[in-house]
Amino acid sequence: MKVLVTGGNSQFAQALRESNRSGNIDVEYLNREELDITDFEAWNACLKKFNPSVVINAAAYTNVEKAEDEEQLALAVNADGAAFGALACERLGCKYIQLSTxxxxxxxxxIPRTENDLTNPLSSYGRSKLKGEEKIGEVNSDAVIIRVSWLYSPFGKNFYKTMVKLFQKGDEVKVVNDQIASPTNAVELSLRLLQAIENGRVKKMSGLYHYAEKGEVSWFDFARGILDRLPVTCKLTAVDSSVFPTKAERPAYSKLNAERFFEAAGVTEIDWEHSLDECMKIELK
Ligand SMILES: NC(=O)c1ccc[n+]([C@@H]2O[C@H](COP(=O)([O-])OP(=O)(O)OC[C@H]3O[C@@H](n4cnc5c(N)ncnc54)[C@H](OP(=O)(O)O)[C@@H]3O)[C@@H](O)[C@H]2O)c1
Structure with a gap:
């Protein structure tokens, strides 16, 4: 079975490489030069060339702040590009998996959000990802859309890596304590996705799913969890979001209820603290 992953240099793709180090599953990674997801013909050509059973689209416009000024570009990638992939996969008869937010x-x-809850994105990025979900649904009823929150890992750019580096410098660090969700270790997520592909459950899944780790924390609690696991001392202060004004508004509470995913995928949940322990065993890249 072949899995094709777009956004080959993304944090998620790097995490998937880590979780598939044994090489159990045949995975092809395509970076932006190899497949620009906004190019429908390029999708068709790549699917024809690699003939995958499953495609995971990890390519996305992810700069939440910049998206406020570049909504059209965010839409072109996160909505049109995602829908092109879903349509190309539908025509070929391969499973399309989209990561959302x-x-x-x-x-x-x-209250933890379920897949049936009403959406109301506060940012351009959120709107572009929601548009992507809608467009995918219009062209491919067999597609799987998985929403995740606060993706982190030793790879790419993320909050976890930023905190580790700041704590190692020993400066005072201020972190907001009025946004709550659950952090998602991209390695643990990709491990579970690969398991669900291998156990055959993904084939039977379709529609919207929430993936989350057990527990809920503020960014400050998450930072505290990281600091407590490092052999360094550092002053960590909880602050209100107003201390760090941003262009894009973020949800105050966005913990996802992931019952549907775990029931369908036949894989085990992990709690956020255990997941953080696992992440810290891997060297920062
Ligand atoms: N990071 C989070 O906290 C978070 C939270 C919830 C959901 N998600 C979702 O999870 C997924 C993976 O996120 P991530 O953090 O791994 O993303 P990431 O590290 O920011 O990587 C995004 C990748 O998409 C590529 N890309 C952008 N436009 C493209 C295009 N037109 N064609 C092909 N590739 C393109 C980028 O290529 P270049 O390297 O060439 O720029 C980059 O490698 C995304 O769908 C994201 O929306 C992320």
Missing amino acids: DYVFDGKEP
């Missing part, structure tokens, strides 16, 4: 919610209600 908790930022499709406004976060006003402090």
Whole structure:
């Protein structure tokens, strides 16, 4: 069975390489030069060339702040590009998996969000990802869309890596404590996705799923968890979001209820602290 991963240099793709180090599954990674997802003909050509059983689209416009000024570009990649992939896969009869985000919610209600809850993105990025979900649904009813929150790992650019580096410098670090969700270790996520592909469950899945680790924390709690696991001392202070004004508004509460995913995928949940322990065993890249 062949799996094709777009956005070959993304944090997620690097995490998937780590979780598939044994090489159990045959995975082809395509970076932007090899497959620009906004090019429908390029999708068709790549699918024809590699003939995958499953495609995971990890390519996305992910700069949440910049997207406020570049909404059209974010839409071209996150909505049109994603839908091109879903359509090309539908025609070939291969499974299309799209990663999406908790930022499709406004976060006003402090109850874990289910797949049936109303969306109301607060940012251009969130709107572009939601548009992608909608367009995928229009062209490929067999596609799987998996929303995740706060992706981190030893790879790419993410909060976890930023914190480790700041703590190692020993400066005072201020982190917001009024945004709550659950961090998602991209290595643990990709491991579970590969398991669900191998156990045959992915084939039977379709539609929207939420993936999350057990527990919920603020960014500050997550930073505290990271600091507590490092052999360094550093002053860590909790602050309100107003201390770090941003162009893009983020949801205050976006913990995802992942029951549907775990039931369908036949894989085990991990709690965020255990997941962080696992992440810290891997060297930062
Ligand atoms: N990071 C998070 O906290 C988070 C949270 C929730 C959901 N997600 C979702 O999870 C997925 C993976 O996120 P990530 O953090 O791994 O992303 P990432 O590290 O920012 O990587 C995104 C990748 O997409 C590529 N890309 C952008 N435009 C492209 C195009 N037109 N054609 C082909 N490739 C293109 C980029 O290529 P270049 O390297 O050439 O720029 C980059 O490698 C995304 O769908 C994201 O929306 C992320």
